[in-house]
Amino acid sequence: MNDTSTLKPGHIQGETGIWEMVIGLEIHAQISSKSKLFSGASASFGSEANRNVSLVDAAMPGMLPVINEFCVEQAVKTGLALNAKINNVSVFDRKNYFYADLPQGYQISQFTKPIVGEGEIIVDLDDGEQKTIGIERLHLEQDAGKSLHDQHPTKSYIDLNRTGVALMEIVSKPDIRSPQEAGAYVKKIRSILRYIGACDGNMEEGSLRADCNVSVRKSGEEFGTRCEIKNLNSIRFIIQAIQSEAERQVDILEEGGTIDQETRLFDTSTGETRSMRSKEDAHDYRYFPDPDLLPLKFTESWVQDIKEKLPELPDSLKKRLVKDFGITSYDASILVEEKDYVDFYQQAANGRDGKLTANWMITELFGALKKDNLSFSESPITSENLGELISLISNGTISGKIAKEVFSNMMKSKKSPSEIVKEKGLEQVSDDSEILKLIDQVISDNQEKVNEYLSGKDKLFGFFVGQVMKLSQGKANPGVVNKLLKEKLK
Amino acid sequence: MSEILDLNLVEATEALKHKKISSLELTKAYLKSISDTLSLGAYLEIVEDKAISMAKESDKKLMNGTARPLEGIPLGIKDMFCTKDIKTTASSKILENFIPTYESTVTQNLWNDGAVILGKLSCDEFAMGSSNETAAKGNVINPWLKNKKMSPGGSSGGSAAAVAARSALAATGTDTGGSIRQPAAFCGITGLKPTYGRCSRWGIVAFSSSLDQAGPLTRTVSDAALMLNSMAGYDQKDSTSANLKMPDLMDYLDKGIKEKKIGIPKEYTQDGISEDIVKFYEKSIDWLKDEGAEIISVSLPHTKYALPAYYIIAPAEASSNLARYDGVRYGIRQEASSLDEMYELTRGNGFGDEVKRRIMIGTYVLSSGYYDAYYLKAQKVRRLIKEDFENVYKKVDYILTPSTPTTSFELGKKQDPLTMYLNDIFTVPASLAGLPGISLPVGLDNSGLPIGIQLIANSFDEPGLISTARVLEKNAGFNFIADGAAK
Numbered sequence: 001m002n003d004t005s006t007l008k009p010g011h012i013q014g015e016t017g018i019w020e021m022v023i024g025l026e027i028h029a030q031i032s033s034k035s036k037l038f039s040g041a042s043a044s045f046g047s048e049a050n051r052n053v054s055l056v057d058a059a060m061p062g063m064l065p066v067i068n069e070f071c072v073e074q075a076v077k078t079g080l081a082l083n084a085k086i087n088n089v090s091v092f093d094r095k096n097y098f099y100a101d102l103p104q105g106y107q108i109s110q111f112t113k114p115i116v117g118e119g120e121i122i123v124d125l126d127d128g129e130q131k132t133i134g135i136e137r138l139h140l141e142q143d144a145g146k147s148l149h150d151q152h153p154t155k156s157y158i159d160l161n162r163t164g165v166a167l168m169e170i171v172s173k174p175d176i177r178s179p180q181e182a183g184a185y186v187k188k189i190r191s192i193l194r195y196i197g198a199c200d201g202n203m204e205e206g207s208l209r210a211d212c213n214v215s216v217r218k219s220g221e222e223f224g225t226r227c228e229i230k231n232l233n234s235i236r237f238i239i240q241a242i243q244s245e246a247e248r249q250v251d252i253l254e255e256g257g258t259i260d261q262e263t264r265l266f267d268t269s270t271g272e273t274r275s276m277r278s279k280e281d282a283h284d285y286r287y288f289p290d291p292d293l294l295p296l297k298f299t300e301s302w303v304q305d306i307k308e309k310l311p312e313l314p315d316s317l318k319k320r321l322v323k324d325f326g327i328t329s330y331d332a333s334i335l336v337e338e339k340d341y342v343d344f345y346q347q348a349a350n351g352r353d354g355k356l357t358a359n360w361m362i363t364e365l366f367g368a369l370k371k372d373n374l375s376f377s378e379s380p381i382t383s384e385n386l387g388e389l390i391s392l393i394s395n396g397t398i399s400g401k402i403a404k405e406v407f408s409n410m411m412k413s414k415k416s417p418s419e420i421v422k423e424k425g426l427e428q429v430s431d432d433s434e435i436l437k438l439i440d441q442v443i444s445d446n447q448e449k450v451n452e453y454l455s456g457k458d459k460l461f462g463f464f465v466g467q468v469m470k471l472s473q474g475k476a477n478p479g480v481v482n483k484l485l486k487e488k489l490k
Numbered sequence: 491m492s493e494i495l496d497l498n499l500v501e502a503t504e505a506l507k508h509k510k511i512s513s514l515e516l517t518k519a520y521l522k523s524i525s526d527t528l529s530l531g532a533y534l535e536i537v538e539d540k541a542i543s544m545a546k547e548s549d550k551k552l553m554n555g556t557a558r559p560l561e562g563i564p565l566g567i568k569d570m571f572c573t574k575d576i577k578t579t580a581s582s583k584i585l586e587n588f589i590p591t592y593e594s595t596v597t598q599n600l601w602n603d604g605a606v607i608l609g610k611l612s613c614d615e616f617a618m619g620s621s622n623e624t625a626a627k628g629n630v631i632n633p634w635l636k637n638k639k640m641s642p643g644g645s646s647g648g649s650a651a652a653v654a655a656r657s658a659l660a661a662t663g664t665d666t667g668g669s670i671r672q673p674a675a676f677c678g679i680t681g682l683k684p685t686y687g688r689c690s691r692w693g694i695v696a697f698s699s700s701l702d703q704a705g706p707l708t709r710t711v712s713d714a715a716l717m718l719n720s721m722a723g724y725d726q727k728d729s730t731s732a733n734l735k736m737p738d739l740m741d742y743l744d745k746g747i748k749e750k751k752i753g754i755p756k757e758y759t760q761d762g763i764s765e766d767i768v769k770f771y772e773k774s775i776d777w778l779k780d781e782g783a784e785i786i787s788v789s790l791p792h793t794k795y796a797l798p799a800y801y802i803i804a805p806a807e808a809s810s811n812l813a814r815y816d817g818v819r820y821g822i823r824q825e826a827s828s829l830d831e832m833y834e835l836t837r838g839n840g841f842g843d844e845v846k847r848r849i850m851i852g853t854y855v856l857s858s859g860y861y862d863a864y865y866l867k868a869q870k871v872r873r874l875i876k877e878d879f880e881n882v883y884k885k886v887d888y889i890l891t892p893s894t895p896t897t898s899f900e901l902g903k904k905q906d907p908l909t910m911y912l913n914d915i916f917t918v919p920a921s922l923a924g925l926p927g928i929s930l931p932v933g934l935d936n937s938g939l940p941i942g943i944q945l946i947a948n949s950f951d952e953p954g955l956i957s958t959a960r961v962l963e964k965n966a967g968f969n970f971i972a973d974g975a976a977k
Contacts, residue, residue, distance in 0.1 A: 062695050064729065
């Protein structure tokens with residue numbers, strides 16, 4: 001029904017007109033901390049069930065939380081990286097509800113006075129455009145444990161390893177207008193978190209999850225009623241879930257119905273969202289300040305110290321890459337997506353052709369890794385070796401064509417390019433006399449074509465170049481071949 | 491009759507130090523007292539073997555000259571303190587099988603200073619009550635007018651009864667709105683609630699986190715000083731613990747009160763105070779005046795709002811603090827077909843009426859739509875009450891009040907919760923302000939029941955509180971022993 005080809009992303013064509021999506025995200029980012037937010041227990045992932053549980057985590061009688069200062073510092077760092085206001089006084093509140101994997105019967109969170117206030121980030125969209133998205137707040141909170149319902153026919157098992165692990169909840173303003181923008185926003189947040197080391201951003205392990213608030217409206221109208229899709233753990237699911245939820249809402253509204261404000265879950269097998277609990281069933285969390293904890297108080301100078309220690313962030317790095325290496329803004333935005341990419345690129349491109357390095361890294365290396373199903377950190381090609389390859393091309397030792405052959409060999413053998421070139425004798429031939437020999441051979445083998453060329457069939461020039469290259473097994477320097485052929489066939 | 495029981499805590503430490511008695515003798519005498527006074531119901535758990543072995547350890551230290559401040563002193567511990575390998579129930583059915591794997595900071599401090607544990611003392615369930623009648627295991631009987639079965643007060647009723655009955659040389663208590671001072675007053679002993687933050691709350695079953703504070707129940711003011719010396723101290727494990735060193739309180743016993751100013755708040759002389767208490771309150775004022783203090787009439791204008799504010803804040807915090815008793819990890823569990831039903835049955839059967847009442851009040855006052863009208867307003871009142879005290883302490887050094895409006899009452903006589911709540915009318919304001927207070931016995935009423943007087947000091951002025959209380963104690967010369975005490 002929808003003619004999506006002419007629609008902008010985030011727009012849905014209905015019977016009554018075009019609908020626009022309004023999206024806000026709550027990202028839960030696990031702080032990269034050795035221990036939990038309020039206890040000394042380990043926060044590591046993948047331990048045997050209930051191994052990382054302290055008396056505090058298990059909410060034994062009389063146990064008290066003590067704030068992990070490292071986590072506080074990470075939240076402030078993140079706030080600064082999000083260009084946000086740091087609140088010099090913030091308060092921990094208790095969010096009360098009963099669940100078997102919530103030992104205290106409440107989650108310690110921050111409600112009215114979060115550690116970080118309003119901020120904003122710039123996201124890069126696929127069409128090369130940029131968009132500023134507002135940050136509403138960032139607060140610290142404890143993660144809950146895990147209920148396992150599939151271990152026993154009648155019982156549920158509880159794993160408290162995650163209980164009390166430190167999370168930052170980063171709440172966006174409802175500035176996002178398409179699933180793609182939402183994806184770009186999450187990517188950008190993840191990238192920033194990784195740059196500053198506050199969160200590893202690992203979505204598979206649950207270190208980064210998002211709740212998406214989605215509503216639809218006709219352009220220019222007030223915001224519609226929103227639904228919250230809980231706990232999405234990949235960018236692909238975020239995009240799918242938002243699209244499907246928005247379409248569901250449009251269908252209801254077009255049929256004259258109304259949207260119930262509710263919490264929904266995304267079913268990855270059907271690609272659709274389903275109701276989890278309605279507004280009537282919504283918890284009354286009875287927030288109140290946690291009397292076991294004092295308010296967090298910072299001095300201006302402490303915040304300033306953290307600010308000065310912040311590493312260079314993607315936006316500024318991107319500008320610097322364009323300026324220093326002469327690459328396009330688009331290439332730069334891809335390279336700064338991950339701290340590892342930039343580091344790799346800067347090492348490989350150092351003192352070399354920046355543009356050529358960017359091309360090889362983005363097109364060849366990323367492509368090859370994807371084809372071989374390897375992550376960037378598993379790359380068989382090091383930054384030194386890619387840099388060396390760029391040098392071999394730039395100084396004419398090998399041609400671009402040979403370079404591709406060398407590259408695929410590097411992917412397999414992990415050897416350095418000069419080693420491969422030497423072993424296989426792939427050095428480019430640029431010596432005039434050697435190339436002239438080849439040209440003479442080609443001319444004598446193709447006398448008829450030479451005559452045709454000389455009588456005006458200019459198109460045949462390419463054929464002679466190809467024949468010479470072929471004869472040289474690709475090693476001849478194409479520039480030199482061109483030049484000499486032109487002279488020879490005058 | 492055992493003379494050893496006549497020794498108060500300070501005297502006993504002296505006798506032990508000079509090897510006139512051994513800790514084993516002393517501990518055995520108290521274990522015998524416990525069995526002689528079992529009918530009072532003060533003890534929930536008696537740890538005879540542990541007591542004996544700790545006493546023997548202490549005797550070794552006393553012999554080899556490495557004795558610590560409380561070496562060999564047998565104590566009773568309120569059941570709100572978690573004690574390693576010893577059942578800790580907070581007098582609640584829901585924790586009837588709970589044995590902690592850890593020791594509360596305050597009790598650990600006592601053991602580190604050489605004290606000996608006799609057992610765990612009854613209290614109101616989760617320290618919620620003023621008569622010890624909410625204890626799951628039944629009433630504790632006040633040793634005074636034993637046959638009339640009077641209330642020992644609460645919530646530290648077992649602690650007060652045990653000290654008065656001489657079945658513990660001293661005891662620990664916790665005070666949230668008067669839970670040390672009121673039972674001390676009812677049982678004719680001394681009860682000290684320190685400044686909030688003086689004693690670590692780590693390992694104490696939480697009732698109301700912003701109010702709970704541990705303190706000693708003892709026979710004398712000096713005993714209280716010696717106990718608090720050991721109990722108090724900064725603890726990194728409690729974020730609300732005060733990082734302040736407390737001076738040795740024993741240095742302040744005889745400082746006197748010359749030229750000190752004593753405030754008499756006009757709001758504390760209201761209708762409903764028993765005549766005998768008024769009489770002894772006036773006597774106390776005279777004693778302090780005679781000892782050189784200046785008596786000044788003061789006003790704490792928001793006093794009348796203290797009780798309502800307290801009965802919002804404390805239940806609010808309690809409703810959240812008690813959520814952890816859910817049958818999932820420890821304590822009793824009532825099996826059921828769903829998680830919600832398991833919660834309902836476990837908590838429905840595990841908690842008593844008063845605890846349920848406060849959980850419901852607390853849940854209500856924190857609910858959306860009611861939060862501002864109740865909880866937030868109560869917090870504002872609390873700040874005003876604090877300011878009342880701050881203003882008064884610009885003019886005076888200490889405040890003198892009765893500890894309770896009446897002396898002890900017969901068990902089972904006060905059924906109405908609101909009347910019961912009025913018991914704490916003189917103790918609650920200082921709790922809300924976090925101030926240190928002490929109740930000490932100054933006389934008997936016409937029926938022979940002890941009367942307690944309360945002194946309230948400024949924050950962290952426990953030393954001055956001790957000096958002043960000692961003056962009052964000397965003048966009162968209270969040397970009566972409960973008829974139900976061990977002989």
